[in-house]
Amino acid sequence: MSSLLAAITDVSPHVAHTLAAASRPTGVPDVGGGEAPPGADDLLQVLRWVAWSVTALCVAGIFGVASRMAIDHSRGGGREHARGLGFVLGACVLVGSASGIVGALV
Secondary structure, eight states, rough: OOOHOOOOOOOHHHHHHHHHHHHHSSOOOTTOOOOOTTTTHHHHHHHHHHHHHHHHHHHHHHHHHHHHHHHHHGOHHHHHHHHHHHHHHHHHHHHHHHHHHHHHHO
């Protein structure tokens, strides 16, 4: 291929410049909504399993914070528990809105 370009360059600099300009992308291609590749159903099944697992972990996290609150009630560590509950609830909000966030960005 390089010998072909060298031969064209020797023949006519204008032709080489035209070929080089034509091979460059002219802008961002419009891919539209896209199309799922073959086997995408398996990937969606895995994503459903991950979503279910993360939801179960969020419920377990709330149970964990509640159990620590019950055990440490006499020690007065309410601030730590409120912070932990805030993190768990923040994770729950992210899990619940994940598909909406991705849909808004795409």
